[in-house]
Amino acid sequence: MRKNKRPRRSEPEQAAGNGVLDRRLFLTGSAVAIASAALPDKARAAEPLPVQPWMKTPGAPFTPYGQPSKYANKVARVVSSIPGTTGTGTSRTPHHLLDGMITPNGLHFERHHNGVPDINPEAHRLLIHGLVNRPLVFTLEALMRYPMESRIAFIECAGNSALLYQKEPAQLGVQPIHGLLSCAEWTGVRLATLLEEAGVDPRAQWILAEGADSAGMSRSVPLAKAMGDALIAIYQNGEPVRPSNGYPMRLLLPGYEGNMNVKWLRRIKLTEAPTMTKDETSKYTILQNDGKSLQFCFTQEAKSVITRPSPGLTMGAPGLYEITGLAWSGYGKIAKVEVSADGGASWALAALQEPVLPMAVTRFRSPWRWDGGPATLQSRATDDSGYVQPSRAKLIADRGARGNYHFNGIASWGVAQGGEVKHVYA
Amino acid sequence: MRKNKRPRRSEPEQAAGNGVLDRRLFLTGSAVAIASAALPDKARAAEPLPVQPWMKTPGAPFTPYGQPSKYANKVARVVSSIPGTTGTGTSRTPHHLLDGMITPNGLHFERHHNGVPDINPEAHRLLIHGLVNRPLVFTLEALMRYPMESRIAFIECAGNSALLYQKEPAQLGVQPIHGLLSCAEWTGVRLATLLEEAGVDPRAQWILAEGADSAGMSRSVPLAKAMGDALIAIYQNGEPVRPSNGYPMRLLLPGYEGNMNVKWLRRIKLTEAPTMTKDETSKYTILQNDGKSLQFCFTQEAKSVITRPSPGLTMGAPGLYEITGLAWSGYGKIAKVEVSADGGASWALAALQEPVLPMAVTRFRSPWRWDGGPATLQSRATDDSGYVQPSRAKLIADRGARGNYHFNGIASWGVAQGGEVKHVYA
Numbered sequence: 001m002r003k004n005k006r007p008r009r010s011e012p013e014q015a016a017g018n019g020v021l022d023r024r025l026f027l028t029g030s031a032v033a034i035a036s037a038a039l040p041d042k043a044r045a046a047e048p049l050p051v052q053p054w055m056k057t058p059g060a061p062f063t064p065y066g067q068p069s070k071y072a073n074k075v076a077r078v079v080s081s082i083p084g085t086t087g088t089g090t091s092r093t094p095h096h097l098l099d100g101m102i103t104p105n106g107l108h109f110e111r112h113h114n115g116v117p118d119i120n121p122e123a124h125r126l127l128i129h130g131l132v133n134r135p136l137v138f139t140l141e142a143l144m145r146y147p148m149e150s151r152i153a154f155i156e157c158a159g160n161s162a163l164l165y166q167k168e169p170a171q172l173g174v175q176p177i178h179g180l181l182s183c184a185e186w187t188g189v190r191l192a193t194l195l196e197e198a199g200v201d202p203r204a205q206w207i208l209a210e211g212a213d214s215a216g217m218s219r220s221v222p223l224a225k226a227m228g229d230a231l232i233a234i235y236q237n238g239e240p241v242r243p244s245n246g247y248p249m250r251l252l253l254p255g256y257e258g259n260m261n262v263k264w265l266r267r268i269k270l271t272e273a274p275t276m277t278k279d280e281t282s283k284y285t286i287l288q289n290d291g292k293s294l295q296f297c298f299t300q301e302a303k304s305v306i307t308r309p310s311p312g313l314t315m316g317a318p319g320l321y322e323i324t325g326l327a328w329s330g331y332g333k334i335a336k337v338e339v340s341a342d343g344g345a346s347w348a349l350a351a352l353q354e355p356v357l358p359m360a361v362t363r364f365r366s367p368w369r370w371d372g373g374p375a376t377l378q379s380r381a382t383d384d385s386g387y388v389q390p391s392r393a394k395l396i397a398d399r400g401a402r403g404n405y406h407f408n409g410i411a412s413w414g415v416a417q418g419g420e421v422k423h424v425y426a
Numbered sequence: 427m428r429k430n431k432r433p434r435r436s437e438p439e440q441a442a443g444n445g446v447l448d449r450r451l452f453l454t455g456s457a458v459a460i461a462s463a464a465l466p467d468k469a470r471a472a473e474p475l476p477v478q479p480w481m482k483t484p485g486a487p488f489t490p491y492g493q494p495s496k497y498a499n500k501v502a503r504v505v506s507s508i509p510g511t512t513g514t515g516t517s518r519t520p521h522h523l524l525d526g527m528i529t530p531n532g533l534h535f536e537r538h539h540n541g542v543p544d545i546n547p548e549a550h551r552l553l554i555h556g557l558v559n560r561p562l563v564f565t566l567e568a569l570m571r572y573p574m575e576s577r578i579a580f581i582e583c584a585g586n587s588a589l590l591y592q593k594e595p596a597q598l599g600v601q602p603i604h605g606l607l608s609c610a611e612w613t614g615v616r617l618a619t620l621l622e623e624a625g626v627d628p629r630a631q632w633i634l635a636e637g638a639d640s641a642g643m644s645r646s647v648p649l650a651k652a653m654g655d656a657l658i659a660i661y662q663n664g665e666p667v668r669p670s671n672g673y674p675m676r677l678l679l680p681g682y683e684g685n686m687n688v689k690w691l692r693r694i695k696l697t698e699a700p701t702m703t704k705d706e707t708s709k710y711t712i713l714q715n716d717g718k719s720l721q722f723c724f725t726q727e728a729k730s731v732i733t734r735p736s737p738g739l740t741m742g743a744p745g746l747y748e749i750t751g752l753a754w755s756g757y758g759k760i761a762k763v764e765v766s767a768d769g770g771a772s773w774a775l776a777a778l779q780e781p782v783l784p785m786a787v788t789r790f791r792s793p794w795r796w797d798g799g800p801a802t803l804q805s806r807a808t809d810d811s812g813y814v815q816p817s818r819a820k821l822i823a824d825r826g827a828r829g830n831y832h833f834n835g836i837a838s839w840g841v842a843q844g845g846e847v848k849h850v851y852a
Contacts, residue, residue, distance in 0.1 A: 025573075049551050049553050049563070049692060049693065052545070052546075052549055052550075052638065054543035054544055054545055054638065054639075054640065055543070055638055055639070055640050055642070056640060057640060058511070058512070058513055058540050058541045058640055059513050059538065059540060059541025059542040059543040059544065059639055059640060060512075060513060060541050060542040060543075060544060060669070061505075061507070061512035061513050061541060061542075062503070062505040062507060062512070062513065062515065062516075062517040062536060062538070062670075063503070063505075063517070063670070064502035064503050064504075064505060064517070065494070065502050065503065065532045065533065066503075066531060066532040066533070066534070066536075066668050066669075066670050066671075067532065067668070068491070068531075068665065068666065068668060068669075068673075069545075069547075069666065069668070069669045069673045069674075070544075071545075071546060071547050071673075071674075072665070072666045072673070075665055075666060076490035076491050077488070077489075077490050077491065077492075078490075079487075079488040079489075079490060081487070081488060085484070086484070086486075086487035086488070087484055087485050087486060087487050087488065089488065090488075091488040091489070091490070097665075097666075098661065098664045098665055099574055099576065099613040099660070099661045099664065100576040100611045100612075100613040100661055100663070100664045101576065101611065101664070102528060102610075102611045102663045102664045103664050104530070104531055104662075104663045104664050104665045105492060105494075105530055106491045106492040106493065106665075107491065107492070107664070107665060108492070110488055110492075112485065112488070114484050114485060115484045115485025115486050115487060116485040116486040116487075116488075117480035117481070117485040117486075118480055118485065118486060118495075118496075119478070119480055119495075119497075120478075120497060121495075121497050123478055124478070125475050127475050137475070145742070145746075145747065145748070146748070147451075147748050147791060147793065148525055148748060148750065148791065149779070150525065150526040150527065150779050150789060152781075184528075185526045185527065185528045186526075187525040187526040212478060212480065212481055213480075213481070213485055214480065214481050214482060214483055214484055214485060216481070234525070235524065235525045235526055236530075237526070237528045237530045237663065238524045238525065238526045238527070238528045238529050238530050238533070239494065239498070239501055239523075239524055239530045239532075239533060240494065240495065240498045240501060240523075242492050242493070242494060242495070243486070243492075243494075243495045244488075244489070244492050245492075247494075247495045247497075247498070248495075248497075266475060267475065316571070320571075321571065322571070322572070322573050322574065324574065353575070353576050355578075355781045355783060357781060363576060365573065365574065367573065
């Protein structure tokens with residue numbers, strides 16, 4: 001009966017069909033009351049709270065390096081490796097259980113080609129050679145004397161979301177489908193600083209970057225990128241880069257496909273032309289319908305994905321929900337994200353969480369009044385170059401469905417009558 | 427001899443005495459060459475790099491939740507607890523070994539009054555009561571339906587840097603002296619949302635916030651702050667808040683002294699006046715020379731500290747170094763940081779790492795050409811309210827030396843002839 005005692009409030013207007021509300025609901029205090037009015041009633045609070053056992057005895061001692069709660073043990077990466085190996089495959093970030101823009105280091109996705117090398121940093125070296133005036137070798141200690149720079153940047157595997165090339169929607173959730181994406185604050189030395197010191201021969205147009213893993217992961221990178229915003233990253237979210245992310249140093253190429261951000265970096269060779277390594281010929285090319293492949297597709301184009309609601313998270317009672325997710329572009333900042341609850345028939349602007357940074361993920365949020373009936377949830381990102389995330393149909397019409405890499409089309413979650421959420425094509 | 431082959435470059439001008447160079451050295455590619463020219467020569471690279479053992483065998487398998495390298499095991503918190511206890515005391519962030527603005531969750535500082543409770547989130551409740559129209563009880567699950575908000579915010583213990591009240595400079599480094607400060611991205615529900623739903627009685631001017639630890643940590647907070655930017659934080663750097671930081675939920679009061687950001691939050695009571703809890707009367711007040719105490723000093727004022735060079739990190743050969751550190755203010759954004767190498771006789775502007783966010787730490791960097799002789803390094807923060815971090819002498823002249831809390835004076839690292847770095851007063 002408490003509901004009747006509340007002052008009547010005007011109903012928030014729909015910003016798009018099937019219950020998507022104006023994003024400014026989240027930006028004004030008063031509107032929040034509208035939101036909460038639509039949430040299920042809370043328990044009455046006539047009784048004092050019970051005194052729990054953990055309030056009656058001293059708690060656990062301090063630890064030098066902290067860990068998550070044992071009750072949060074589902075907040076973990078899912079691992080899949082190629083049969084017969086333990087270290088060739090992927091682990092994926094559980095975005096349906098996370099919020100914010102930072103991926104904590106323990107949950108950053110991994111893509112390894114032959115496991116995680118156990119590198120002694122004192123023995124590790126970084127060689128810069130090829131078309132340079134002075135080949136140079138750096139220890140980690142030497143690198144740490146150089147001026148540093150930090151940037152919050154996403155890394156996305158070129159193979160992320162590849163399941164959407166399939167004819168039928170894979171009956172999986174956001175983690176296995178879209179979990180090869182993470183975002184961290186990386187700190188390190190600009191590669192340009194080291195290349196200037198080595199002295200770049202005018203004939204050099206490319207670099208080869210090689211990892212110290214036993215797969216010898218190697219990619220060619222245009223010199224312009226190397227002289228631009230490329231970093232030799234030494235720190236990840238403040239602490240030394242994790243072994244699974246390249247300890248003691250990795251290449252960071254903001255916006256470029258994941259594998260080019262070579263982990264365990266040991267060698268940069270300046271060259272006239274791309275080296276045509278195994279990793280850029282037998283893999284990481286986009287096969288088209290005519291049997292030809294697109295090579296050297298470096299930049300991850302604008303994309304977004306709704307992380308909640310998403311498959312595996314069942315809806316509760318009808319009422320107000322927050323639709324939230326991540327948007328990113330390798331070409332710059334996210335300019336806007338639109339959300340639809342009717343499969344793209346109508347769209348409303350989502351609220352973007354500040355700070356909105358170039359080549360970083362942007363968290364978006366949109367209020368949604370679910371009426372308990374069917375809905376198809378979609379998000380569509382636009383970056384500050386004006387590029388708009390395409391529909392799945394358009395992407396496949398343009399490129400074919402054999403590409404395997406760089407899928408950035410719009411993804412759809414279907415909400416059924418009753419609240420089950422499934423991956424659908426729409 | 428390689429040096430002679432280099433084109434002659436103009437010497438960078440000093441921006442302040444004793445070798446502090448212009449911050450723009452770090453912002454321009456060409457200047458970087460000047461920097462590197464001042465660094466020790468690199469090893470010649472005539473030989474190919476050795477092939478290390480980790481390149482010859484498959485690496486380690488994937489893991490659901492990652493950990494740091496065993497070689498980085500010194501990157502850990504230092505723990506001190508009151509004799510006879512294991513959970514009453516502090517652990518401190520190793521800022522001398524970190525870089526960037528984010529503190530990873532495993533290294534966020536801790537201050538507990540009776541250990542870390544092992545809270546089952548399904549049994550945990552948040553009660554909102556007192557001067558409200560409708561007392562409410564929230565489960566974690568209910569809270570997670572609400573609109574969320576993220577912000578990157580520092581938390582600093584009111585007792586951080588208290589050693590600088592001592593007559594003689596403690597012979598310790600940045601971690602034990604200044605390590606009760608960390609910065610993370612926090613995501614949660616605005617407290618205002620919940621208070622609006624409960625309906626605030628016009629007589630209410632304060633809230634009491636109580637934790638579910640066995641110390642019953644409790645603080646009074648002005649209602650204006652609670653209705654402002656206060657969050658019920660559920661996520662820390664993307665993942666569920668760590669037990670040592672309040673799992674399953676904590677209060678976040680951006681800019682306010684650490685203990686008010688009550689961990690393991692179980693109860694918010696709206697009151698007419700402050701509750702005068704043990705934690706705001708017997709502790710967390712600033713004792714002055716006349717024997718009276720300042721109470722309810724909530725906001726952490728503008729402050730900065732140089733994290734490198736710092737005691738424990740011995741300088742190498744003379745030449746170019748980066749002076750780097752952190753600056754923050756509970757009143758807003760950092761407007762500028764100045765650096766001195768001559769004990770405050772002259773100052774130069776440091777470069778500020780973007781993004782510069784309110785109530786978050788800002789990383790600053792300044793190039794410094796160390797001539798091998800004695801130097802006294804200092805940093806001085808100014809926030810966007812115009813407030814300037816005071817000298818230690820001025821702070822103590824104004825407030826006395828018995829305060830124990832809120833020390834935000836300028837700290838000094840002395841570099842001796844030969845490169846040893848020590849804590850000094852200057």
